[in-house]
Amino acid sequence: MKIRTTNFLVLSLLCLAVTGAAVAQEATRADVLTAHADRQRTGWFSRERKLTPVTLARGRFGKLWESPELDGFGKYPARLYASPLYIDGLKIQTKEHNGKTFHVVIAATSTGYVYAINATRSNGVVPGAILWKTQLDAPCILRWDASAMGIVGTPVIDKARKHLYVVSCGETTSFRMYGLDLSTGKVLDGWPVAMDEKALEQPPINRNPRYGDTPAAPWRPGRFSIQRGALNLSPDDRYVFATIGQGRGWVVAIDTQRKTLATAFSSTPLAEDSIGGVWGSTGVSIDARGNIYAVTGASGSQKHAPPLHNWAQSVLKFDPVSASGLTLRGVYTPFNYCRTEAGDVDVGSSGAAILPDVGDKSASEDPLVAVGGKQGNAYLLGQSSFTVPGDERRSCSEDASTDQSLFPPEPQPQFGKRGPLNIFGPYSDTEGMLDRAKNRATPAYFRNASGNEYLFYSGNNKDPEDTEISVAPSVVRLQLSRSAGTHPYMRVDGRAMDFVLKNPGPPVVSSNGGKDAIVWVLDENAPRSAILTGPKSPQPVLYAIDATTLQVIWKTDPGLLQASGKYNSPTIADGNVYVGTDRIVAFGVKQKNVGSDDATRSVDRFTTLAQSNLSSEATAPVRDQSPVVQTVAVTVAAEKQNDELLESKGKAVLQRACVQCHVVDVATRERYTEAGWRRMVGLMVERGAQLSEPETADVTAYLSKYFGKTNVNKAAAVQLEEGLGLTEKEAQAIVSYRQRNGDIKSLEQLKSIPDVSPDKIQAKVEAIAFRD
Secondary structure: OOOOHHHHHHHHHOOOOOOHHHHHHHHHHHOEOOHHHOOOOOOEEOEOOOOOHHHHHOOOEEEEEEOOOOOOEOOEOOOOOOOOEEEEEEEEOOOOOOOEEEEEEEEEOOOOEEEEEEOOOEOOEOOOOEEEEEEOOOEOEOOHHHOEOOOOOOOEEEOOOOEEEEEEEEOOOEEEEEEEEOOOOOEOOOOOEEOOHHHHOOOOOEOOOOOOOOOOOOOOOOOOOEOOOOOEEOOOOOEEEEEEEOOOOEEEEEEOOOOEEEEEEEOOOOOOOOOOOOOOOOOOEEOOOOOEEEEOOOOOOOOOOOOOOOOOOOEEEEOOOEOOEOOEEEEEOOOOHHHHHHOOOOOOOOOOEEOOOOOOOOOOOOOOEEEOOOOOEEEEEOHHHOEOOOOOOOOOOOOHHHOOOOOOOOOEOOOOEOOOEEOOOOOOOOOOOHHHOOOOOOOEEEEOOOOOEEEEEEOOEEEOOEEEEEEOOOEEEEEEEOOOOOOOEEEEEEEOOOOOOOOEOOOEEEEEOOEEEEEEEEEOOOOOOOOOOOOOOOOOEEEEEEOOOOOEEEEOOOOOOOOOOOOOOOEEEOOEEEEEOOOEEEEEEOOOOOOHHHHHOOHHHOOOOOOOOOOOHHHOOOOOOOHHHHHHOOOOOHHHOOHHHHHHHHHHHHHHHHOOOOOOOOHHHOOEOHHHHHHHHHHHHHOOOOOOHHHHHHHHHHHHHHHEOEEOOOOOHHHHHHHHOOOHHHHHHHHHHHHHHOOOOOHHHHHOOOOOOHHHHHHOHHHEEOOO
16 A cells, blocks of 8 residues: 555654544543443443553553542541542533533442542643532431442443433431533532432332231331442433332332332332342443342241232342333342342342343343342342242242342252352352452443353452452353254353452453453452441552453552542543542553653754645555554544643654654644544554654644644534634534434535524634534
């Protein structure tokens, strides 16, 4: 392939420049709007191009910034049980920031506060700065962990409406669902909505109501324990779901349009039965058709609750919310639930991960679901695993082969026959409370480039001589087998034997599609029984584990992270990893310092080369042939760097890396979209250009700011505003027009759009593109 000299120069100059159109796409990809990556709770951040095992092993990955310590309440310090969320481009409409756009981390604390925290240096605001904060209620003070328990469940974001939903436990009000304006943190009109037991018991709200003539125990505020489960939204964003445990369990749906309690379902109809709590940290999972999955817990009592309509120690499947409310459609209960229920060996310590469909799976067939639990088992559930609910659960059994989960074809050693897969041992039906529990985390899913599917479970193998002591492995990899004509099943594919976790949260996986997978786990670094306040409160450790070798690539040094909550996960977004403790801490690849000689040389002394046009061959897709190409082809938004550093570092790297082959000033007369320049960079690297990842980021940010183009057919409204100098109304008019009419083909068509200034369009003609 023949490339003209100027094309290399332009490529050298405009290495991976980011334009408005590409930024708009990346903003959508980078958003983390709910717990464990998505509604399905797969735990898979599959579009992470910057974090690779090689990148982490180079030694420049580490802490980038931290926020101030977040607000306490009286003697209680802030603790983040809730995982951070991330919004890649949000206008903050407070008086101080006046509509400026930021990359934002959302944090919610045990002391009842919610925060929007700046994630990157932009608009003169340093990373870690608090953009707004809101206190919802004076928090509940319960016995758990010697901590306040105001906000424990991870919130959820409706980005289209710019709404944030969060449940707060108030000292005098019990549980209430709040709707907040994402741009300001202010409570929206019509919120909060009461979620206390008194409200949930009202007919016809509770779809599993009390039976018989015995009066219920009197209601009192704060009666039931905690709202640990993450919130979730229905696919149409109409209903926001919450769960309640540790005692009697609830699944609750709030209508976000009517701002009312729509429906609820209690795991047992009798309020006096402290059983069936829905307390796994990832809350309910929701499949593509809107079906809702909840996992209920046990009681720890030898006295079993009455069996009628008792759905404890089970995985529950509900139809999408209808006019009649929540309808229980299917129930899976492990074969040995009588024994495990009495020993408080909850299956409900794990949430349900709904696995992506593959191949020619029928649209009418339910997805596969993976679950864990305190017993250390890994359950795979399919459509045949769920029975239509009658009056009570299936009968208990002593025969593991009668279990309705999808288990491997070979006998399991703990049974001597087929049965559920035990991955954290030693196997026991009775030992699983407190520090003896083997798993309290929802698994994470990954599919590699060859189509092989894996589940990663975090937990604790236990010393057979003292089952409160954890031993390796603490991370187990299972391979999922789906073969035509047979039931799917999981089989152990690898165990991490070189490290021991003490009380890990749910793992998550970051990858660039099917490659470069990393498993991330935040470990409490103390047993479950540890208290989280005071001088001896544990300091967690963040682990990055190679998904292929199960070796630790990187972890935080002892004492780097401050005390946190329990069972929370790191959040991965656009090359950064965000962790919640008593503050937000951000990790990423640290920029390499530019040498003084390089920094002082001027780009302006380059000579001129005759201008040539970009050939059609040069815009062909980059061939994915070398690790170097894969490493360099990354996207970095210009607003992520301080303007002064952006110019000096970008120019310096540009000169050092590119002047040996090319001159500069002719090439900078051209503007291109990110996709076009990314293709050219691949060609340049193939031909020997030497750019490290940080250098690529520097020159990319510099050129995207000064030489970028905006693709009006792909850019989000905020990018149209910033790239073309339009008002919010004008930018939205363009977005609405192309949604109705398809792609815009010409400048004249763009100028003709109602409510858009033709003069502004003409003034920015050189910065406009209609395709990449």
